[in-house]
Amino acid sequence: MASQSSLAVVLHFVQSYPVPILLSILAFYLLRNKYGKGISQIPGPALAGWTSLWRFNNVREGRAHWTIIDLHKKHGKLVRTAPDVVDVADPAMIPVIYNIKGDFTKTGFYPIQSISWKKKPRHNLFSTRNEAFHREDKKKVANAFSMTSLLEMEHAVDDCSKLFMQKLRDFPDKGETVDLGAWLQYYAFDVVGEFTFQKKLGFLEKGGDVDDMIKTIEDILFYSATIGQVPELHPYLLGNPILPHLLPQMEAWNSVLTFTLKAINSRTSLARDGEISTSDSSSGKDMLSRWLSVKATDDLKISTEEIVVHLSANVFAGSDTTAIALRAIIYYLCKNPSCMSKLIKEIDDNEYRLSEFVSYKESKDYLPYLNAVLKEGMRIHPSVGLLLERHVPKGGVVISGTWIPGGTKVGVNAWVLHFDERVFEEPERFWPERWLTSDEKKLAEMEKSFFVFGAGSRTCVGKNISLMEMGKIIPQLLREFEIELVNKEWRTKNVWFVQQSGLDVKLKRRARKSNLSS
Numbered sequence: 124m125a126s127q128s129s130l131a132v133v134l135h136f137v138q139s140y141p142v143p144i145l146l147s148i149l150a151f152y153l154l155r156n157k158y159g160k161g162i163s164q165i166p167g168p169a170l171a172g173w174t175s176l177w178r179f180n181n182v183r184e185g186r187a188h189w190t191i192i193d194l195h196k197k198h199g200k201l202v203r204t205a206p207d208v209v210d211v212a213d214p215a216m217i218p219v220i221y222n223i224k225g226d227f228t229k230t231g232f233y234p235i236q237s238i239s240w241k242k243k244p245r246h247n248l249f250s251t252r253n254e255a256f257h258r259e260d261k262k263k264v265a266n267a268f269s270m271t272s273l274l275e276m277e278h279a280v281d282d283c284s285k286l287f288m289q290k291l292r293d294f295p296d297k298g299e300t301v302d303l304g305a306w307l308q309y310y311a312f313d314v315v316g317e318f319t320f321q322k323k324l325g326f327l328e329k330g331g332d333v334d335d336m337i338k339t340i341e342d343i344l345f346y347s348a349t350i351g352q353v354p355e356l357h358p359y360l361l362g363n364p365i366l367p368h369l370l371p372q373m374e375a376w377n378s379v380l381t382f383t384l385k386a387i388n389s390r391t392s393l394a395r396d397g398e399i400s401t402s403d404s405s406s407g408k409d410m411l412s413r414w415l416s417v418k419a420t421d422d423l424k425i426s427t428e429e430i431v432v433h434l435s436a437n438v439f440a441g442s443d444t445t446a447i448a449l450r451a452i453i454y455y456l457c458k459n460p461s462c463m464s465k466l467i468k469e470i471d472d473n474e475y476r477l478s479e480f481v482s483y484k485e486s487k488d489y490l491p492y493l494n495a496v497l498k499e500g501m502r503i504h505p506s507v508g509l510l511l512e513r514h515v516p517k518g519g520v521v522i523s524g525t526w527i528p529g530g531t532k533v534g535v536n537a538w539v540l541h542f543d544e545r546v547f548e549e550p551e552r553f554w555p556e557r558w559l560t561s562d563e564k565k566l567a568e569m570e571k572s573f574f575v576f577g578a579g580s581r582t583c584v585g586k587n588i589s590l591m592e593m594g595k596i597i598p599q600l601l602r603e604f605e606i607e608l609v610n611k612e613w614r615t616k617n618v619w620f621v622q623q624s625g626l627d628v629k630l631k632r633r634a635r636k637s638n639l640s641s
């Protein structure tokens with residue numbers, strides 16, 4: 124009786140004062156955000172301590188890397204960008220946050236970026252937050268990403284370069300402008316296709332997007348970048364298991380899966396939910412062949428599901444990131460004619476000992492200025508433009524002299540480190556020479572701050588693919604074409620990756636020094 128009457132009192136109270144009650148709950152929630160997380164002493168934008176919406180909006184606007192650089196200039200090494208997020212601008216903290224033990228686990232930003240397989244989210248190397256799972260998963264595939272393994276496929280990259288050059292020759296011949304930014308992505312996609320499935324994916328041949336894959340990845344990136352700032356919303360959006368049934372078109376993720384399955388099926392047989400056939404497992408050096416052959420010898424070593432998930436991660440992560448780096452290199456060379464001339468001279472001077480398609484080894488051994496250009500291109504425009512978020516382990520930790528409680532999200536953004544003028548003199552200047560002429564101490568300092576591929580246990584596994592691709596295709600392009608920008612400036616948009624558009628150029632065929640075939 125007594126509890127019935129107190130329930131009636133509570134109900135009566137709620138019915139009588141709904142607005143004040145809601146406002147009190149909101150006030151409690153906001154005050155807890157601002158002062159209850161143990162990081163209220165860390166400076167940042169006024170709104171950011173109260174709600175994640177500041178961060179969500181900042182990312183939605185597409186220039187979060189610039190905002191964060193400015194905030195660190197104003198506030199120093201630590202900036203609070205959400206109730207539970209601290210942005211760290213301190214290279215000394217990289218080995219702490221991204222250590223190889225992996226005790227700073229990935230945050231809810233990452234699992235959003237998994238595929239679904241048999242109607243369940245299935246994590247890949249990139250998206251998993253479980254370090255033990257990651258360690259086991261990586262053991263199975265890491266060898267295929269080693270430079271030694273990739274070099275066995277170098278001829279396939281040359282094959283893509285050959286087709287790329289053939290396609291580009293049409294433009295000067297017809298006097299047309301070319302969207303080189305788009306073509307570099309077609310190239311990067313086809314190269315990933317060769318490494319992954321031993322086949323081009325049709326982008327260069329078509330000179331356009333295939334199965335809307337570029338558009339799909341763009342949509343996925345935008346969703347991940349924005350909703351990733353408030354991952355609690357994901358279960359109500361694309362993470363809602365009912366939605367894909369109601370709105371199949373919302374399953375954008377699965378377009379990457381479908382595309383991957385199509386590429387697999389063109390090589391071997393695999394039903395959508397079925398087992399993969401290992402009959403085509405023998406000779407190839409691409410990843411599909413390598414993993415099929417492991418499966419053929421011991422079915423327990425790698426499952427169909429694992430193979431599909433790893434292959435689809437390549438499709439998702441491999442082309443955009445590399446294309447962004449390639450665009451940056453070309454753009455900044457065009458904007459800095461003295462650097463362009465110096466590089467062309469280096470290539471021309473070495474023409475007598477370069478192969479028809481510059482080999483990766485030649486690019487490393489004979490073209491030091493090229494290597495400085497590649498590094499500076501990635502320094503001035505890192506492909507990834509948001510925080511690589513990690514959870515502080517239970518018990519908390521001191522970061523840059525400040526105690527940060529367990530559970531707080533912390534991380535480093537490559538853009539912030541790369542634009543720190545204490546490390547990189549005149550950071551806005553494209554200056555490849557800094558990598559060649561700085562003294563040992565400065566060079567070590569710059570290397571410590573170079574964060575393009577992340578660090579520690581979760582560092583980029585595909586780095587060697589991109590390095591090989593860049594080292595080979597940039598000299599190939601420049602020995603064949605003079606490149607002139609049509610637009611003075613490109614446009615950039617940070618959707619997790621800092622994508623560029625408007626890299627329209629005029630190409631002019633160069634008189635070749637050697638007797639290379641055309």
Ligand code: HEM
Nearest residue numbers: 248249437440441444445506511576577581583585588589
């Ligand atoms: C210039 C090109 C590239 C850049 C700048 C880049 C950047 C990165 C970064 C920063 C991370 C770490 C993410 C984090 O810690 O939160 C990462 C991880 C990863 N990248 Fe790349 N990436 C590039 C190319 C590639 C390619 C070509 C592939 C595959 C074909 C690839 C596949 C992956 C995968 C699977 C991971 C997760 C690794 C793990 O957690 O073990 N990336 N990448």
